[in-house]
Amino acid sequence: MDKRGEGRIIPPVDRKKQVLEAATQSFSLFGYKATTMDQVAKIANVGKGTIYTFFDTKEQLFDEILLDVISEMKKIIEREVDHQKVFFDNLFRVLDSLLEFRSEHELLVKLSQEVRDFGTPQSQEAMTRVESVILNYLDKEVKHAILHQEIRECDSEIVSFLMFKMYIALTSEWNKIHEPLSKQQIQEHIRLFLEEGLAVQ
Amino acid sequence: MDKRGEGRIIPPVDRKKQVLEAATQSFSLFGYKATTMDQVAKIANVGKGTIYTFFDTKEQLFDEILLDVISEMKKIIEREVDHQKVFFDNLFRVLDSLLEFRSEHELLVKLSQEVRDFGTPQSQEAMTRVESVILNYLDKEVKHAILHQEIRECDSEIVSFLMFKMYIALTSEWNKIHEPLSKQQIQEHIRLFLEEGLAVQ
Amino acid sequence: MDKRGEGRIIPPVDRKKQVLEAATQSFSLFGYKATTMDQVAKIANVGKGTIYTFFDTKEQLFDEILLDVISEMKKIIEREVDHQKVFFDNLFRVLDSLLEFRSEHELLVKLSQEVRDFGTPQSQEAMTRVESVILNYLDKEVKHAILHQEIRECDSEIVSFLMFKMYIALTSEWNKIHEPLSKQQIQEHIRLFLEEGLAVQ
Amino acid sequence: MDKRGEGRIIPPVDRKKQVLEAATQSFSLFGYKATTMDQVAKIANVGKGTIYTFFDTKEQLFDEILLDVISEMKKIIEREVDHQKVFFDNLFRVLDSLLEFRSEHELLVKLSQEVRDFGTPQSQEAMTRVESVILNYLDKEVKHAILHQEIRECDSEIVSFLMFKMYIALTSEWNKIHEPLSKQQIQEHIRLFLEEGLAVQ
DNA sequence: CATGAATGAGGGTTCATTCAT
DNA sequence: TATGAATGAACCCTCATTCAT
Structure with missing residues (x-):
């Protein structure tokens, strides 16, 4: 009792x-x-x-979920990145770990768009904050890689953004009209676009 | 009078x-x-x-707008593609023309996600139809290019999908947090990812 | 021109x-x-x-139609009633003529109820006026018949009202769920209820 | 507390x-x-x-009210009808009990017309169901009475219909332009029309 | 005078939020 | 503290009426 x-x-x-x-x-x-x-x-x-x-509100509930997702991502990234290793090495290792949480990331993606459509300014700001965490890390890594001449000269912010969007596209958006891709397929295509390019050498 | x-x-x-x-x-x-x-x-x-x-309804209003966008895209593609020329040539020419209608395409992108979340089956079907038009064209071109050994062997459907998403990311999604990119910037980054790859040669 | x-x-x-x-x-x-x-x-x-x-308004349009119907009824009644003849004789002759305009009377019935439900006070008053014309005539005739001992002693107003409703029921309301009755059937049932009663003699 | x-x-x-x-x-x-x-x-x-x-909807609210009315009517009828007794005896006893619920029956009547005009098919079906219950009972009783030679030979369906309409007219429609009739008055007039007829013997 | 495109008040319904228990 | 019945603002859509042509 x-x-x-x-x-x-x-x-x-x-x-x-x-x-x-x-x-x-x-x-x-x-x-x-x-x-x-x-x-x-x-x-x-x-x-x-x-x-x-x-x-307090539905929006706050949503925000907290979002923050949880992002903090998990952050932890993964911090655990996996090792600046002793080269850029693409880090990239694929982080990617590999992130893909373990694919289903949660799917949520993030799904909602990011919607929040922009419906959310109050507060909510939108929350969403932006979430994405910033990821993009900031990517940006830093890209800049570092350029400096060490591991990748070409480029606008690190745009490149980071595209990398992020590509990850999102492969892990989440693709699923809306097709069977989900395997971890392998995702990695191969990231490699194809980011590392090698499509053109025959 | x-x-x-x-x-x-x-x-x-x-x-x-x-x-x-x-x-x-x-x-x-x-x-x-x-x-x-x-x-x-x-x-x-x-x-x-x-x-x-x-x-008749809000949904019909939305559908008509969508159809306008897609029919414009289709016309552009049909006008610009010339199979005498090589894949990347066609790609960038189409891209160039499409970018003229960037603001309308932004709408398309913005809504595609939401429609999937909220729309009635009719609306969702409309949206799928819209994307199919584009993806089908891309798929056909990619297959053609692989056959003619202009680009590497790859899954044409996934690659088309990524190309589409990349276009969307650069023309529309980027604008939500930054100043819109110039036509030039967009083209350069498409080239960077699709043609050359990031890795230093 | x-x-x-x-x-x-x-x-x-x-x-x-x-x-x-x-x-x-x-x-x-x-x-x-x-x-x-x-x-x-x-x-x-x-x-x-x-x-x-x-x-001026939808209601006024409706009112005018109603007035037309009633003025037709009035004319018929005035033409057919002959106080030289007995009550039931007049009744069935008027009935006979009224039934020629059955379809229009159907309208009247159909609407009378509805107008009470929706109409503004003005409209309702119009409808009441319409019915009054008929009921007044009937009342006068019933009173006359009682006086001449052609029918039993009774409250002429209630009896008139019931006669009217019976006419309406047979010519209009019945049709909503069944095939319309023939002129003959209508007359027979009016006679059954008004003249003879149901009980076996 | x-x-x-x-x-x-x-x-x-x-x-x-x-x-x-x-x-x-x-x-x-x-x-x-x-x-x-x-x-x-x-x-x-x-x-x-x-x-x-x-x-769930306005219509469902309406339907529930209607069903309540009809189930009350049914109970009354079942309770009062005793086939040991003669037709008019049963009729007036049922009538007597029904009149206790006059105000609710007024609603039923008022709406029956309107529902036919406006209601969705569902609503109309509901209304028809309601009337059927009553008309079916009446029809059965009338047939039984004809068989036992308690009332004249006649079309039981039409006669039932007229009986119903008469009840409605006296309990509900009359009130729209006059003071409501007393229970006594209603019964007397039902008797006058149904049992005896208007004509002096 | 005849027209029909334009109007906007008003209807049924949904759902985030509150609060008495 | 946990609850879910109660709430009402806000949504999409209809249609009698107006008025520029």
Whole structure:
């Protein structure tokens, strides 16, 4: 009867986690607008009001999910990058690890567009912040690679942007009309475009 | 009293065009769902009911805009492609012409994502049709180029998809956080990724 | 070129009549609310604005049609009633003549209910006026018949009302779920209820 | 604090009942189309959205009210009819009980016409169902009475229809222009028309 | 005078958010 | 604290009426 009694048999349910997971799932599946708070509550198996004890608004709920995704990406990147190694080496190793979280990244992509369409300025700003983290890392790495003459002279910001978009296209956008690509296929095509170019040598 | 008389005073307002332009602008700026018919009416400077004299539903209005964009693209492609010339030649010539209509293509991109999230099956089908036109052309050209050994062996469908996404990224998505790129910049980066690759030779 | 010229070949179209006929048809077929001015204009083969040169509002158009119906009824009654003859004789003769205009009376019935539901006070008052004309006549006749001991003592107003409703039921309301009754069937049932009663003698 | 404590202060409001009553009132007073959900909400003293927690659409709200009315009628009929007794005996006993629910029956009548004019096919089907229940009962009874030679030979379906319409006319339609009739008056007139006939014997 | 394109008030419905329990 | 019934602003669409031509 006393949930806080010693030896509590039933571990208290982490309602916030339930909500976050349900929301992630629903946003991922149906998009931002099409996800109703009722739906999230039902999936999370909590009362609708409960959501509002953790998050002030639907938008804030969305933002927190987004931040989670990006912080995971950041951790991966920091773990995998080793400046002793060459650019493409790092790139493909990071890519490899990132692809483990593909499904979550899919969400990020799916929503980034939508948030721009619907979100309040706050939300849009949040989204921009998220992308910046990734783009900033890429930019830094690209600049470093140019400096060490590992890749051609180029506008590092644009190149970073294209690299990011390419990753997004292969891991997420492609799936909307086709079977998902294998990890292998994704890596090969990244290599084809980024490293070698299409033209026969 | 005679409208065709010399010095025609007030040119008659083309309300349908006004509506189409207003809708294009609003869809482009705020997305599909976030664009209300009230808003379109206000921007177009017409009564809300007026819109419904030209278009049965909001969705139909959207579809018509989309179809306009795609038919323009198609015309450009058909005009510019010349199989006597080599792949990259054609590619950059088409690209060059397409870039003239950049702002309209921006709309297309912006909406493609959203439509998938929200649209009715009809709308989604419309969007898929739009993209197919482009992707089909690209696929055909890529296959042709592989056959003539102008580009490396590769999965033409995936490569086409990436080419398309790259175009979209450079002409539209980039603008959300930066100043639009110049025609030159766009072409250079397409060349960098598609033709040469990033790696120093 | 001069429509009023002598020997005008093409008789000028009576637009008002066209409108009245079209409106009668549409009201009759679809009811008051479901009849749009667009529809009336189309059926009448005139511009929508033209209707408003004859009638200030949709309601006024409806009222005029109603008045036409009632004035026809009135004429019939006045022509057929002959106080030299007995009550039931007059009743069936009037009935017989009224049934010639059944289709128009159907309209009246159909609308009477609806007008009460939707109409402005003015419209409702118009409808009441229409019914009063008939009910007043019936009341007068019933009273006369009671006085001459042709029918039983009864509340003439209620009896008149029931007679009217019975006529309406047989000529109009029945048709909504069944094949229309023949003139004969209608007369027989009026006789059954009004003259003889159902009970076996 | 304890709702079940003695002297329960505020009885909990049954919002669904409030809505049903408000809707019944408004439908009854203004008809189906002229009743807006805003109005129902205002009369029921609830938010507009509240209605939609109980009923999916305006039509469903209407249907539920209708079904309630008809199921009440059915119960009465089943309770009062006793085939040991003669036709007119049963008729007047059922009538007597039905008249207790006069105000609800008024609604039914008022709407039956309108629904035919405006309703969706579903609604119309609902209305037909309602009337069928009554007409079927009447038809069966009339047939039975003819067989037992309690009433004259006649088309039982038409006679049933007229009986129904007469009931409607006396309990509902009369009230639109006059003071409601007393139970007594209604019964007397039913007897006059159905049993005895108007003609002096 | 005849026209029909233009209008905008008003309708049913959805859903993020609140708050009494 | 957790709940979900209640809320109402905001959406898309209809149609009687107006008015420039």
